[in-house]
Amino acid sequence: MREMTYKEAINLAMREEMRRDPDVFLMGEDVGIYGGAFGVSVGLIEEFGEERVRDTPISEAIITGAAAGAAVTGMRPIVEIMFMDFTTLAMDALVNQAAKMRYMFGGKAKVPMTLRCAGGSGTGAAAQHSQSLEAWFCHIPGLKVVVPGTPKDAKGLLKAAIRDDNPVVFVEQKTLYKEKGMVPEEDDFIIPLGVGEIKKEGKDVTVVSYGRMLPRVLKVAEELEREGISVEVVDPRTLVPLDKEIIINSVIKTGRAVLVNEACKTGGYLGEIASVIVESEAFDYLDAPIVRLAGLDVPIPYNPELEKAVVPSEEQIRAGILKVLNR
Amino acid sequence: MNTISKEILREMYKRMNEARAFEEKVSYFFARGMVHGTTHLSIGQEASAIAACMALNDDDLMTSTHRGHSQVIGKGIDLNKMVAELLGKYTGYCKGKGGSMHIADVEVGNLGANGVVGGGHGIAVGAALTQKMKNTGKIVLCFFGDGAANEGSFHEALNLASVWKLPVIFYCENNQYGMSVPIDKTMNIENVADRASAYGIPGYIIDGNNAIEVYTKMKEIAKYVRGGNGPVLVESKTYRWLGHSKSDAQVYRTKEEVETWKKKCPIQQLRKYIIENNVMDARELDEIENNARKAIEDAVIFANNSPNPPIESVTEDVYA
Ligand SMILES: Cc1ncc(C[n+]2csc(CCOP(=O)(O)OP(=O)(O)O)c2C)c(N)n1
Ligand SMILES: [Mg+2]
Numbered sequence: 001m002r003e004m005t006y007k008e009a010i011n012l013a014m015r016e017e018m019r020r021d022p023d024v025f026l027m028g029e030d031v032g033i034y035g036g037a038f039g040v041s042v043g044l045i046e047e048f049g050e051e052r053v054r055d056t057p058i059s060e061a062i063i064t065g066a067a068a069g070a071a072v073t074g075m076r077p078i079v080e081i082m083f084m085d086f087t088t089l090a091m092d093a094l095v096n097q098a099a100k101m102r103y104m105f106g107g108k109a110k111v112p113m114t115l116r117c118a119g120g121s122g123t124g125a126a127a128q129h130s131q132s133l134e135a136w137f138c139h140i141p142g143l144k145v146v147v148p149g150t151p152k153d154a155k156g157l158l159k160a161a162i163r164d165d166n167p168v169v170f171v172e173q174k175t176l177y178k179e180k181g182m183v184p185e186e187d188d189f190i191i192p193l194g195v196g197e198i199k200k201e202g203k204d205v206t207v208v209s210y211g212r213m214l215p216r217v218l219k220v221a222e223e224l225e226r227e228g229i230s231v232e233v234v235d236p237r238t239l240v241p242l243d244k245e246i247i248i249n250s251v252i253k254t255g256r257a258v259l260v261n262e263a264c265k266t267g268g269y270l271g272e273i274a275s276v277i278v279e280s281e282a283f284d285y286l287d288a289p290i291v292r293l294a295g296l297d298v299p300i301p302y303n304p305e306l307e308k309a310v311v312p313s314e315e316q317i318r319a320g321i322l323k324v325l326n327r
Numbered sequence: 328m329n330t331i332s333k334e335i336l337r338e339m340y341k342r343m344n345e346a347r348a349f350e351e352k353v354s355y356f357f358a359r360g361m362v363h364g365t366t367h368l369s370i371g372q373e374a375s376a377i378a379a380c381m382a383l384n385d386d387d388l389m390t391s392t393h394r395g396h397s398q399v400i401g402k403g404i405d406l407n408k409m410v411a412e413l414l415g416k417y418t419g420y421c422k423g424k425g426g427s428m429h430i431a432d433v434e435v436g437n438l439g440a441n442g443v444v445g446g447g448h449g450i451a452v453g454a455a456l457t458q459k460m461k462n463t464g465k466i467v468l469c470f471f472g473d474g475a476a477n478e479g480s481f482h483e484a485l486n487l488a489s490v491w492k493l494p495v496i497f498y499c500e501n502n503q504y505g506m507s508v509p510i511d512k513t514m515n516i517e518n519v520a521d522r523a524s525a526y527g528i529p530g531y532i533i534d535g536n537n538a539i540e541v542y543t544k545m546k547e548i549a550k551y552v553r554g555g556n557g558p559v560l561v562e563s564k565t566y567r568w569l570g571h572s573k574s575d576a577q578v579y580r581t582k583e584e585v586e587t588w589k590k591k592c593p594i595q596q597l598r599k600y601i602i603e604n605n606v607m608d609a610r611e612l613d614e615i616e617n618n619a620r621k622a623i624e625d626a627v628i629f630a631n632n633s634p635n636p637p638i639e640s641v642t643e644d645v646y647a
Contacts, residue, residue, distance in 0.1 A: 034507035056512035057477035128442030221554025302426030303415035304363045306641045
């Protein structure tokens with residue numbers, strides 16, 4: 001174990017996988033000498049050279065399309081799309097091509113590609129550089145979707161994503177890049193896709209959250225703990241496939257559920273998680289309506305105070321937890 | 328021999344100095360962490376942007392880019408509202424919701440800076456379609472970078488505008504890099520303008536650091552486009568002096584290269600031209616420069632005295 005940042009953990013995961021498997025390579029805008037817009041690929045071009053760390057033209061559609069094409073013919077590409085917002089330009093490649101090939105071709109094709117992108121607000125980058133679009137990808141059969149919330153998860157999940165034989169959308173969180181945590185250094189440390197984690201055990205209420213909101217939720221949970229309220233924090237880590245069991249079991253235990261994410265509420269993934277709960281046996285254990293805390297249904301504004309007001313705050317998370325407890 | 332009026336030259340010199348002073352101020356703000364977010368400065372590209380805008384009519388339209396400060400100042404803008412927007416104030420062009428990357432003034436035909444590389448291509452084509460369908464006689468100036476010329480939207484836009492003969496000038500500010508990547512690593516041709524022939528439209532290359540050349544050529548080009556002959560592709564060769572955005576160590580280029588381009592300073596070149604052609608003397612030009620700096624200082628005071636957007640405004644203008 002070594003303490004490192006979220007971004008170093010992602011860098012290390014790519015490095016290890018590229019050392020292990022010559023078919024793994026990285027392509028994207030400014031991933032070479034610049035080291036990626038957020039510095040995630042720093043040092044990779046020095047170790048692996050221009051052939052395997054490929055600076056591309058500003059052409060998201062072809063980069064992603066080419067990843068699908070390379071993947072289906074035996075390579076294992078990692079694509080970096082600088083901001084999640086620009087996956088919009090890569091949607092045909094991802095949604096109509098990569099996601100469909102294996103099934104549509106009768107199971108004969110495999111598309112082992114990983115698309116990494118940086119999501120979320122909080123950096124003052126305004127409406128076109130701040131979105132959390134994970135629900136879009138979750139809606140597409142054929143795409144796996146990962147949103148790591150800690151450095152350790154980032155490393156273990158990215159390695160799993162790269163080794164996966166199917167397209168994976170790996171959503172990094174800009175505001176977590178500099179967060180530190182202990183990360184296993186072993187080469188074979190992998191976190192399987194589809195396995196959630198209880199980030200904090202508790203018995204009074206379940207909070208399901210992921211990504212950027214996770215540290216916020218944990219902080220509130222610790223505070224409430226000191227006030228005698230026992231909060232269980234469940235991090236699904238991968239949205240697709242979703243570890244339904246870990247969520248359902250936790251809600252059966254606590255009887256109350258609060259769901260927190262940054263993305264806009266309407267059509268967001270929290271609605272899916274809520275449905276998973278109410279469609280399961282956990283429904284009978286619910287002592288209060290489920291509370292969803294999500295981003296406002298607005299584009300992300302530039303002004304820092306407005307920007308903050310768009311996503312759930314610690315106060316709102318606290319209030320949401322108290323509400324589901326009827327306090 | 329000089330053929331451009333003193334009024335135009337004065338205004339051009341003024342706007343170029345305002346743009347420079349504005350961006351120096353922005354750079355200062357960012358260096359001290361006084362502004363949120365990021366910014367893309369166009370110091371060194373003032374002639375390319377401003378002289379091009381000025382060659383068009385005031386009521387023509389334009390789309391701008393992430394590196395758009397000079398472009399919007401070229402179009403003619405209220406500096407107070409611009410600085411206020413940068414500082415996220417309610418009095419800013421976008422009521423503090425857009426910031427540096429999204430300055431827009433739709434009422435005067437500035438259809439907005441764009442955070443998405445290549446995002447303006449479609450908007451420009453559509454705006455040109457409106458002008459054609461409504462027979463307004465107006466044309467559209469579509470700014471974009473060399474890097475943006477590799478987005479699919481560039482190719483689709485040029486093709487459609489060409490077959491529909493739309494009044495749009497695709498104006499590529501080739502500053503040699505898209506972020507860290509030099510143009511020779513992203514396209515296998517010498518000039519972006521070479522692509523024009525693939526769409527059956529004229530392509531022009533101009534010296535973007537020479538305001539006089541930009542203005543004169545763009546006057547002719549605008550006339551051609553206004554004449555219903557369809558779009559053109561113009562490549563303005565220029566260079567950005569500073570990093571791509573606020574955080575850029577610039578490891579991808581040499582100090583010597585930057586210094587060489589600084590010697591081709593667009594403002595100094597215009598100054599020299601104006602003096603050599605006896606249009607204005609050094610004193611007059613100094614005064615314009617000082618006034619430009621003062622205008623920015625005044626705009627900063629205006630912005631600082633402006634209110635922040637009320638928190639309730641976060642849901643203003645939301646309709647779905
Ligand atoms: C679709 C999209 N991809 C990537 C980016 C990130 N990005 C912002 S500016 C830029 C470089 C643009 O280069 P160019 O078009 O030459 O304009 P310049 O910055 O040189 O003015 C990049 C890659 C973006 N904003 N939008
Ligand atoms: Mg450029």
